[in-house]
Amino acid sequence: MAEPDLTTAEARSAMLAQYGLEGKPLSSASDSAKMTKVLIELFEKLALGSGSDADPKKATMLFSAATKLRAQVEPELKEMIMAAVTDGRIASTGRLELAIALANKRSMTAQPEPAVTPEWFDDYIGVGVQVSAEEISRLVHETLRENEDEIKEKRYRYPSGSLVRTVLGKNRLAENETVLAEINKQIEQMLGPKTEADLAPVDPKAAKKAAKEKKKKNPEDSTLQRNGATDQERGGAGQAAEADPSEIAPGIPSSFEARHLDIMKNTPELLAAYKSAERTGGCSVMTRFPPEPNGHLHIGHAKAMFLDFGYARREGGKCYLRFDDTNPETEKQEYIDSIIDTVRWLGHEPDYITYSSDYFDELFALAEKLIKKGLAYVCHQSSEDIAKGRETMTDSPWRDRPAEESLRLFHDMANGKFEESAASLRMKIDMKHDNTVMRDPIAYRIKYVAHPRSGEKWCVYPSYDYTHCLVDSLEWITHSLCTLEFEVRRDSYYWLIAALDMYRPFVWEFARLTLEGTVVSKRKLLALVNSGRVRGWDDPRMPTLLGLRRRGYTPSAINEFCSQTGYSRNANVIGLHKLEHVLRSEFDERCPRAMCVTRPLEIEISNFDESASLLKVPIHPKMPEMGERDVQLTRQVFIERSDFRDTDEKGYYGLAPGKTAMLRYAYPITVTNVIRSDEGEVVRLVALCDYAKSVKPKGVLHWVSCTSKPCEVRLYDRLFKSADPGALGGEDIWEDLNDSSEVVLDEALVDEFAGNCNVGDSFQFERVGYFTCDQDSDSNRKVFNLTVTLKDGRK
Incomplete structure (x- = not known):
């Protein structure tokens, strides 16, 4: 078969x-x-009819499959889909x-199942199965009955998309259009014709006020639903994803207002599309949610995710996780895997996971179209010259070259005929525009780097751009929701x-989350990691x-x-x-x-009584349903070294020679002797235990x-000393590092309850803080990170 003529759009259109x-x-x-060639080869391979035997519906569906299936789809599955469209099973x-x-x-998925x-x-796509009316x-x-109360409250403003998804979740073989039509029909039967109130535009202020009133009446509606992540045997608090972000709707705006541009408005044809x-x-x-896979996500991304996923869920919509992977020099699979895991850890489940690179063919074709239009x-x-030209509002010498010439050169760029810095494709907008972003931004650049x-x-x-x-x-x-630094790109x-x-x-656009005492610049975070100043991207001091x-x-x-x-x-x-x-x-x-002693000091109980050694201790004093645990009092116990002083003084409630204090959940003890080293350091205390609890020490x-x-x-503690380290430049940021941001105590002792976590x-280590078992732990020795202090330490 002779090669088809694909040199002009008209010829390609006629062929397709x-x-x-x-x-x-x-x-x-x-x-x-390129797309035309791919489709023609596909149509020929499938022996799709042409001319009088052409089937527009099948051709359109094959086009849809060819453009939407990811490059990584299993070849045999891709062939099955194309064949099923051709033979009518789909x-x-x-x-x-x-x-x-x-x-x-x-x-x-690395190893998808089943085979x-x-x-x-055929079973999955429902060959031969027709869901009845x-x-x-x-x-x-x-x-509708499951959601009746809320539907009657919101009436025709209830998001029908969420109802469609619920029905399809019950029967995946039902057709969207049929389901939606039936929903509209039954909602009208339930509610009756639309009233003037139903047809009236929404008042954002009134909606916001109503949401606040609802929150007051039902405060549980605005809080996170936590699963029982506690281990029932130990009571340890796990870290499973514990909330659907749509449950916290009060944090998400009820309406959006932004700088208006006349060209923002969609035509009726586009809305219909x-x-x-x-x-x-x-x-x-x-x-x-469109992260660039050139680093790990930080706390600012959590806020963006909460809005992107939360707003879609609240409105019964869908949310993409899209990787903006247009810079092959900085992107790594490590970051992609980490981002997907982190998104799901936070409780978000993308409806689609896509990549900007999935659309490279379409983007290239659109660039060709832009050139042909003289734009x-x-x-x-x-x-350097481009930057200078933008600053002085000076046109590029090549700005007015013929479209045919630019199109040929653009193809030469794509075919590797230029060095990296020798050519770029620029959008022809307005070099005199007040907004520098509008001064002919770059659309394509040459990079001889393989894409992941x-x-x-x-x-x-x-x-x-x-x-x-x-x-x-x-x-x-x-709704394209982004942080304020992108506002200049609106035009x-x-x-x-x-x-x-x-x-x-x-x-x-919304204000980005800037957390006091942290930096979120990927460049600065990478420098921290590469310099060895932190343990890695997952260092507990990092804002990642x-x-x-x-x-x-x-x-x-x-x-929350x-x-x-x-x-x-x-x-x-x-803050x-x-x-x-x-x-x-x-x-x-x-x-x-639980109890943990970070700097142990030994105490010997000289009158130790074995019969009074087993103690019953509540796992959580405010939650008796969590049960009790056994604590063994032994002849040797350990307290914090800071809880003993040689000299007693007013306002001090720890131990001193001859002074009494209570052992938590046990008995009062009184120091009777202090054992010191040759250097005079206190190495051990001897004490009497008051089993009768005759005194109640403070x-x-x-x-x-x-x-x-x-x-x-x-x-x-905080990694940086200043409130806004991100504003520091050069070496100043390193001088701002807090040398005491990590203190390692490697001789600590923890009770058996937490030691088996x-x-x-x-856990809450009583009188110390809230701690979490770290990944550096092993079966012989646990490592605990201070997660948060017991009280706000601000002065």
Whole structure:
């Protein structure tokens, strides 16, 4: 067969039209020679009819599968999907979306199960199975009854997307459109015709006030639902993801207001395209969390995640986890794996996991289209000259070159005919614009670096300014939520998608989370790690979510903190004590109590009575349902060295020669002798035990017996001394490091109750603080990190 003529868009369009491709898919595919070639090869391989035998529906569905299936999908599964579309086993967009979602999900797992077989595949996609109208009606009726009270309260403002997802969760083979139509029908039967109030626009202030009133009446609605993560045998507090962020809706804005641009508005045609898009599934809200995989997530990302995932869940929508992987020089699989794990640890479950690189073909085709419209050009200026030109508002010498020439040169860039700095593709916007971002930003640059996902297929990579808005549009994002430093990019964001006549998401910027005493700059955090000043990205002093997790912070505490800080456009620094307060409040309620002596001093009880040695101690004094534990009083016990002084004084409640204090949960003891070393250091005390408890001393001391276990205790404080170390430059930031931010006590003793814990278990060490078992622990010796102090230490 002769090679088809793919040199012009018209020729490509005519070729694809023979197979029945039409409308927007035809226009989109014919814009790219590569995509056209891929589709023609696919159609020929599947023997898809052409001419009078063409099947537009099958052609469109195959186009959808070809563009949506990830490159990593199992080849045999991809072939099964294409074959099923061709032979009619997949005959609807709903079943196709089901198959695509299955394939993409399996592609994110190293060893997906079960193994792919034709029988398993046909069963999953429901070959020969038709969900009856009666069954759909029953499922919808059941779902509406489950949510009846809230539906009647919100009426037609109740998010129908969440109802669709619930029904599909009960029967995956039901069709979105059929389910949505049945929901609309039954809701109207339940509520009656829409009233004037239903049709009236929402008053944001009134909605906010109503939410506050509801919170007052039902405070539990605004708090995290915690699972029983406590180990029933030990009472250790585990760290499973404990909350659905949508449960903390009061922390999320009820409305969004931002700087208006005329080109923000979608046309009726674009809105109709959104409503008919397969991926939206009838949802009115689509959000995304788009980290760049060049580092580990930090506390600021937690706030962004809480909004992106929480808002979508609250509104019955969907949220993407999208990796902005357009810079192959800095991205690593290590970071991708860490980000996915951290997102899920915080309780968020993405509806889709995608990568900007999934859209490289589409982005390249859109760049070609932009060039043809005279809205982009190939420039040969150096980065220094480009920066200078923007500063002086001077046009590039190549700004007005013919579109045909720029298109040819752009292809030369993609084919490796230029050195890295010899050419770039720039958007042709306005070099005189007040906003410097609008002064012809770069769309593509040359990088001879293999991409972690696409390998060496590309040597040109799209910029953030070019990629971000286009992928938002391609993924039908309704709310593009980002931090305020991106506000200046609002103009270029909307210019580009308007220039290509694409769907416009709504962009809203909020103030980033700046936590007192921390830095979140990836460059500075990387320098900390590489210099050996911290133990790694997960050092408990680091503001990374890995560090907070290792220190003992829980998903519920972090999410609650994000809820309490709220979202606004006013930048401010949040005190670290607020984050600590949230965790302290949670730990006070649920952490089992234990005793640990960090700097031990031995006491010998000279009148030790074996018969009075077994003590029953509550696991949590405020929660009797947690039960009791056994504590053994032995002849030798250990107290904190700081709880003994040679000289007694007013206001001191510890031990001194001849002074009495209470051993927590046991008996009063009185020091009768002090044993010293040759150097005069106190090495041991001798004491009498008052088994009759004839006196009630004010001082109560924590202690451990001689059956306690050796452990290492790490006391943590702020990594930096100043409140805003991020503002420091050069070597000043290193001089601001707190030398006492980590104190290791390697001769500590912990009671057997906590000594038998697992990594991640948290306890209150009485009179000391809240501690979490660290990953450096082994079966012989536990390591405990100070997670948070018992009280706010601010002066």
